[in-house]
Amino acid sequence: MSLEYTNDTAANQALIKEVLDQYPEKSAKKRARHLGTVKTEENGTPTCGVKSNIKSVPGVMTVRGCAYAGAKGVVWGPVKDMVHISHGPIGCGQYSWSQRRNYFTGTVGIDSFVTMQVTSDFQERDIVFGGDKNLEVMIDELDGLFPLNNGISVLSECPIGLIGDDIEAVAKKKAKDIGKKVVPVRCEGFRGVSQSLGHHIANDAIRDWVFEKGTEEEWATGPYDVNLIADYNIGGDAWPSRKLLEEIGLRVIGSWSGDATLAEIERAPKAKLNLIHCYRSMNYICRHMEEKYGMPWIEYNFFGPTQIAASLRKIAAAFDETIQKKAEEVIAKYQPLVDAVTARFKPRLDGKTVMLYVGGLRPRHTATAYEDLGMKIVGSGYEFAHNDDYQRTATYLKEGTLIYDDVSEFELEKFIEQLRPDLVGSGIKEKYSTQKMGVPFRQMHSWDYSGPYHGYDGFAIFARDMDMAINAPVWGKLKAPWKAA
Numbered sequence: 001m002s003l004e005y006t007n008d009t010a011a012n013q014a015l016i017k018e019v020l021d022q023y024p025e026k027s028a029k030k031r032a033r034h035l036g037t038v039k040t041e042e043n044g045t046p047t048c049g050v051k052s053n054i055k056s057v058p059g060v061m062t063v064r065g066c067a068y069a070g071a072k073g074v075v076w077g078p079v080k081d082m083v084h085i086s087h088g089p090i091g092c093g094q095y096s097w098s099q100r101r102n103y104f105t106g107t108v109g110i111d112s113f114v115t116m117q118v119t120s121d122f123q124e125r126d127i128v129f130g131g132d133k134n135l136e137v138m139i140d141e142l143d144g145l146f147p148l149n150n151g152i153s154v155l156s157e158c159p160i161g162l163i164g165d166d167i168e169a170v171a172k173k174k175a176k177d178i179g180k181k182v183v184p185v186r187c188e189g190f191r192g193v194s195q196s197l198g199h200h201i202a203n204d205a206i207r208d209w210v211f212e213k214g215t216e217e218e219w220a221t222g223p224y225d226v227n228l229i230a231d232y233n234i235g236g237d238a239w240p241s242r243k244l245l246e247e248i249g250l251r252v253i254g255s256w257s258g259d260a261t262l263a264e265i266e267r268a269p270k271a272k273l274n275l276i277h278c279y280r281s282m283n284y285i286c287r288h289m290e291e292k293y294g295m296p297w298i299e300y301n302f303f304g305p306t307q308i309a310a311s312l313r314k315i316a317a318a319f320d321e322t323i324q325k326k327a328e329e330v331i332a333k334y335q336p337l338v339d340a341v342t343a344r345f346k347p348r349l350d351g352k353t354v355m356l357y358v359g360g361l362r363p364r365h366t367a368t369a370y371e372d373l374g375m376k377i378v379g380s381g382y383e384f385a386h387n388d389d390y391q392r393t394a395t396y397l398k399e400g401t402l403i404y405d406d407v408s409e410f411e412l413e414k415f416i417e418q419l420r421p422d423l424v425g426s427g428i429k430e431k432y433s434t435q436k437m438g439v440p441f442r443q444m445h446s447w448d449y450s451g452p453y454h455g456y457d458g459f460a461i462f463a464r465d466m467d468m469a470i471n472a473p474v475w476g477k478l479k480a481p482w483k484a485a
């Protein structure tokens with residue numbers, strides 16, 4: 001039940017010109033390529049009309065992170081039964097320590113290590129003489145301290161590649177010594193232009209250091225085995241998703257990488273199908289599994305009832321009639337919940353406008369969930385999406401929607417000021433300045449410590465949270481009574 005509306009192309013183009021006029025000529029020219037509106041090309045294809053995945057302009061306050069954040073923070077960090085070493089000085093591991101809400105079950109420090117900060121804490125002597133020797137000692141120490149770990153990853157921070165350390169040689173040697181997988185990941189923050197290359201490097205490390213190194217595990221395969229790929233279980237997102245897939249009769253043999261174990265990753269090639277939620281961060285490994293093991297993959301979207309029903313039908317179509325029948329039953333089963341949520345929250349949210357700015361998936365994937373509640377997306381953009389994401393985005397968003405790639409804090413602030421949306425959904429760095437402007441805000445990375453938002457169960461929480469933010473009494477109290485006109 002997607003909404004029909006358009007946004008004002010001319011006004012948004014004028015707004016883009018207004019912000020670009022504030023930059024020095026060279027920067028304005030560069031930034032102009034990243035700002036646009038959704039439009040339809042002559043051949044009928046919708047487009048966002050922006051360039052992407054190019055390095056950030058220095059000094060403009062980009063919101064982006066680095067390859068280490070993409071590899072450690074996103075892909076590897078959530079794998080719960082491995083110890084992940086932030087290899088380098090203390091900062092990167094400290095700042096990323098337990099900041100991303102990739103939920104898991106387990107006993108931290110005993111059989112799970114997700115919410116720990118493990119670092120080689122480089123000192124000047126390590127920079128001068130190299131850190132490989134210490135890394136070897138560290139791996140032995142970690143294996144002794146945490147004997148129930150099933151493997152170790154080494155996530156490189158900036159200096160590692162710059163001083164010529166050979167972490168691959170260390171990994172090979174130590175894997176033999178401790179009899180477990182040791183995965184070196186070359187995700188130094190100077191590589192690439194954003195988190196995005198970190199995802200790719202991390203995917204390649206799974207290919208080269210997990211799949212290629214083999215597994216001893218016996219696994220009785222079944223006809224309905226699937227991998228749930230690239231759901232990081234933020235606030236428990238992967239759990240209602242997994243529940244739905246199991247309710248339609250599929251067997252989820254691995255959930256990557258939120259709440260994942262190394263064994264789940266190892267056995268992935270034995271599934272029949274990969275179901276990928278975050279296309280940006282894990283399409284690489286899906287493509288690899290398709291080429292090497294002939295395993296197809298399907299993109300799906302579990303945000304909001306319209307996309308959930310469409311996705312369940314698309315997934316079921318890849319299997320037989322039993323699964324297709326169950327998919328219809330599951331959609332029907334949850335309809336009363338959807339109706340109840342919509343009846344309660346749609347009247348409170350109908351017609352409200354939303355601006356989004358998130359990482360590589362949610363700026364498009366959450367759009368229909370808002371529309372399911374009667375809300376309109378007036379602007380959206382990504383930190384680190386590529387061209388193929390923007391192609392997909394153009395099919396989600398309406399004509400004239402303001403699009404901003406790798407937006408600077410200045411641009412975003414100006415866009416919010418001028419468009420005055422009823423809600424902004426973005427990250428922690430944007431939250432407080434937006435709220436000070438009197439504009440309601442929901443964090444769309446961390447779910448503002450709420451969630452899950454995936455699946456039917458998640459939709460109920462999503463609707464409640466958006467209502468709570470927009471209709472909070474605080475917004476009527478921003479102006480001091482003695483200053484009121």
Ligand code: SF4
Binds near residue numbers: 156158190
């Ligand atoms: S850019 Fe380098 S120093 Fe900064 S967080 Fe990334 S790896 Fe660490």
